[in-house]
Amino acid sequence: MKKYWLTGLVLAAGLGMASAADAQIKFGVAGPITGPNASFGAQLTNGVGQAVEDFNKAGGILGQKIELEQGDDVSDPKQGVSVANKFVGDGVHFVVGHFNSGVTIPASEVYADNDVLFVTPSATNPKVTDRKLWDAFRTCGRDDQQGKLWADLALGDLKDKKIAIVHDKTPYGQGLADAARGFMNAGGKKEVLYEGVNVGEKDYSAIVSKIKAAGADYLMWGGLHTEGGLIVRQMRDQGMKTIMISGDGITDNEFASIGGPGVEGTLMSFGPEPRDNPAAKDVVAEFKAKGYDPEGYTLYSYAAMQIIKQAIEKANSTDPHKVADVMHSGMAFKTVLG
Incomplete structure (x- = not known):
């Protein structure tokens, strides 16, 4: 990763x-x-x-x-x-x-x-x-640090890519997603999808279908590893190659266990590795x-x-x-x- x-x-x-x-x-x-x-x-x-x-x-x-x-x-x-x-x-x-x-x-x-x-x-x-x-x-x-980082990536290396934004409706997840969205929009780039999902669900096929229909190359995920892993797995089940961009909410080995091989290539923001x-x-x-x-x-x-x-x-x-x-x-x- x-x-x-x-x-x-x-x-x-x-x-x-x-x-x-x-x-x-x-x-x-x-x-x-x-x-x-x-x-x-x-x-x-x-x-x-x-x-x-x-x-x-x-x-x-x-x-x-x-x-x-x-x-x-x-x-x-x-x-x-x-x-x-x-x-x-x-x-x-x-x-x-x-x-x-x-x-x-x-x-x-x-x-x-x-x-x-x-x-x-x-x-x-x-x-x-x-x-x-x-x-x-x-x-x-802070989330405004991570959100700025995501936006800089979207406005720089990914300026020609379609970006979807999905969050888990929590103060952390939505706060992070909104920070990234705000900085990205201020820089002149508009997301192709902005949605919230409910924490604790097992089937995210509906939002995955929306991401697919929007043609998103990258998905900014504001949330934790459990839902994030499921969304990645279900994107791969639909044959999607969309790459997830997420933050410190997925910093656990269980993200890969839940998401499977499809998490390879995920981009994650975090502080310098303390270990x-x-x-x-x-x-x-x-x-x-x-x-x-x-x-x-x-x-x-x-x-x-x-x-x-x-x-x-x-x-x-x-x-x-x-x-x-x-x-x-x-x-x-x-x-x-x-």
Whole structure:
């Protein structure tokens, strides 16, 4: 699979506090631990879990060991809010998550109102941080970055090709598709098809037929790997050679498993491969020794934990507002991402 790298990453994070009476610092990691996007949830939980193990072996943070709680939001906004409320009730003040933008945004309101700092390693919708919540940070890039990249490709190398745009109607998928569409249209190129589909369906033959009828050479897909893989497979079943352009929502090996051989040639935008970063060498080796390949957002999640630790130490406090001040100060953090 060919990858078009994003040139910039938004690197920042947030954390929370434990009271003086707490024997341990309570962290939460939230994402789709079950359901169709469970592979992404595994990336988050594995990244955070390894960081907790490494930090605790080295003495914890400010002499306190980390206690980790997992929250399964099943990629559902309502479940995300429930997870956030449970974290608050359990005394969790530092959260890495959520995975989906559509879950992160409503959950963030709970965190902001209850002195919880959160770092999302994967929610790329600009609204996550553009609302200027005091406690909202991320270690990943944004949809407007990816959308611009897609549009530049369409206006450059693919200027003579027909482009269809399909999204999954979620804040992430539609946000990404709309960003690409906006930049592309502003550059003078019009898509041959713009449609939304429903998440969770198995038969996408209707939209595939529309893509075929439009004569699209390339399909910009705003969505995740499950639906994206099915659409590619069903395009090939109809004898189509249309090439998919997608983003960080397909960064899991399951995309190829679902889509089959037809995914070959897919174009994907993502940040520079973190597994190739020299700063990640030792941590990658730790993961591989356990038989786990830290793909996708695994190292982004580990980096979020590193930033949390360093910010607490810089503030010499676990007060979330003091730590947020460190986050917003422009301090440089040393992480597996660089």
